[in-house]
Amino acid sequence: MGARAEGMTLPVGDISAPFTFLWDQWDSQVRDNVLQQFGYWGAAMAIASVIGLPVGVWLGHLHRGSFVAINTSNIGRALPTLGVLAVGIGVFGLTFLNIVFAFAVLAIPPILTNAYVGVDSVDPDAVEAAKGMGMRPREVLVRVELPLALPLIFAGLRTSALFVMATIPIAAIVGGKGLGEIINNQASFRLSGVIGAGILVIVLALGVNALLGVVQRLVTPRGLRLSGADARGDAPAATTVLPTTATPEQ
Amino acid sequence: MEKKNTAQEEGASSYPSAAPLEFRNVVKQYPGSDTRAVDDLSFEVPAGEICVLVGPSGCGKTTAMRMVNRMIDITDGDILLDGKSVVDRNPPELRREIGYVIQQIGLFPHQTIAQNIATVPKLLGWDKDRIGTRVDELLDLVSLPNDMGSRYPGQLSGGQRQRIGVARALAADPPLMLMDEPFGAIDPINRERLQDEFLRLQAEIRKTIVFVTHDIDEAIKMGDRIAILREGGILAQYDTPDAILSRPADEFVAQFVGVDRGLKRLALSHLGEIELAASNGQPADTPRAKRDASLRDALSLMMASGHQQIVVVDDNDEAVGVASLELIAGVLKLPNGSVTAPKKKTASETGETAAP
């Protein structure tokens, strides 16, 4: 575990060591890792959203396929990250894209299921009124259902964003890049490095969650915000209605 | 029409089938509040009668009811069930002796109907066979099929759940029942049906019942006696429905029962109870009604048809007499006690005046 007497008294040695590490090693290691994390994260989220959002919204609009939507979420949540990465890399090879695809697979379920539930559970009276006023189905979707479903849609996006960002370090086990390179390498970077990188991962994960929260605020119609309906998706862990619970960072 | 009642058979719990209840200067004041929720409430409910607590919201009627089974603590005064103070009793034990029906019913969703009904008997230690028989008896009593016992509350309609709620409360054959707006969550049509059925049931089982409602019409229909409470938990009047309608104690009561209290009184009696004149040569379009039609309905028929008389007929549509407008109006002038509804055979039947 290294020659230093670091681990003898307190496991973290002195409390500022992780932060000094991040500061000292920023240019030589940390910055690149952070950029790599964002690279994986951005690509995975983009792919997952492009697939998950339209499918979820469409199914919810038609009020069909709840079996598919709910079970996608169940299965997706159960998938072991390392297992999925191993299979993906074995079959398709170790490349940036393949790692991204593996994370996209893990990111789709919360996005899809929440989009489905969000649109499916829009107040039927509002939809009824909209139709009665003469809106066409597409207009109902865009003008009524989507705005009202925004809180849950964003809950799904944020759950995925947090989960993916916090799980990317795992990729280092299979040869990928990102902050996992530090965390998985206690020999080189010492405990202070592991903790420092770990803290950074938490910060990034919470950061993208908060960032999307800001986006959600900007995009939510004023009326919904005022009525508090935009807090529907906010409960972080304890929703038992649907398995949108974020799994611990892996 | 002797219905079996296994509750009364053996030892484990044999209560009298109905016990008298007394409120004695009962007070409820919440800590930190200047006003009293219930203020010096005193009245007696004879065994086997339905006493309705009615009044505007905030009058403390539900609070008063919940003090009987110690769901709410009594600040001062006492409540006596069968002569024994409820304060001396251990609350869970006391509650097993009292049937409890609330508006949202509160059936246990995780148990079958049979298990729900068997809750108190099981607590009292009845054996399995006795419980099984009793469950069947009760389903019968509330007119539900026996196979309903194996279903879950989630599978029942509102009206069915209501009946199960009543059956569950009656399971151990308690001497007292507390009912808090039991029919409040039901639609008006089914509510009337449930009320009628419950009254039929009560005619058979004769329990002492404290019934809370905000609806004066329901109070008049269901109650042998009515306790009208005003805001602050003060008793405004305690009397039979007829007495309250004919002699409201004050302006508040008069307003609460409604300006149409005369008509309400007429609804309490029916054509079969009054002395009819002989029927002879009424015009052909004179309205006809059977003996069980209420005087109020008779009046309504007369006015709608433009006649001042109504022909009373029997089941074969043969005329048995005639009632006139004056005759019916005269009923309102009769002293309290001469014309009462048979379905409510109370102490006042025998000529006694209403309880103080």
Place this chain on the structure above:
Amino acid sequence: MHAMLAAGGPVIPSFGKSSSCVQDNGAFCFDWIRDNWDSTFQPALISHLKLTVIAVGIGFVLALGLALLAHQRRWLITPLTLVFATVFTIPSLALFQVLVPISGLTVLTAEIALVGYTLSILFANIITGLREVPAEVRDAARGMGLSDRQILFRVELPIALPAVMAGLRIATVTVISLATIATVITVQSLGGPIFEGIQNDFKTKYVAAGLLTVVLALVADGLLVITQRRLTPWARARRA
């Protein structure tokens, strides 16, 4: 890293007897899997199962105890929820590493982390499940004469069971997944063959192990769903 390994060529323990599939480093060489099941996969699988069962078992008992305690003393709910939400957010890779100086490269270290995650999930679910018991059901139970203890065990806990089972499902698949990562602290699990396979660029080994973890997780999830359905027939009963 890939380039580094390729330069030395795939390291496959073939001893000259392997099939062409393995020689070509294919991803799904069933004959190799079959031949090496007993030596490679089975011990890893069993070890993985042990890790999971112990973690979920202990985590559940602890979570239940804490939840019942917090149910009685409401003031505990907020602080405990906060503590567990924090544990929840710690990346597992980091948590495993951080615990090593404390309890060594042992199964204990892994179990401490796994139990911690299980606790975080289950505590929230049990508390929520208890809270969701309808107020009128509690009122009716109390009014009928059940004591507080009877209400808890005969009414509240059974009604909270679906929420508890939901939490158990999430916790179990999470632990199965996290147990693969425990391989980095040299604890034996299905992560082992995955890691070794990748180190040696031996595709079948790590793909098969990866698939095995996925199958394990899905089977566990499925079994728990079935159990949940058997235990709570009332939750699905609806008006005909």
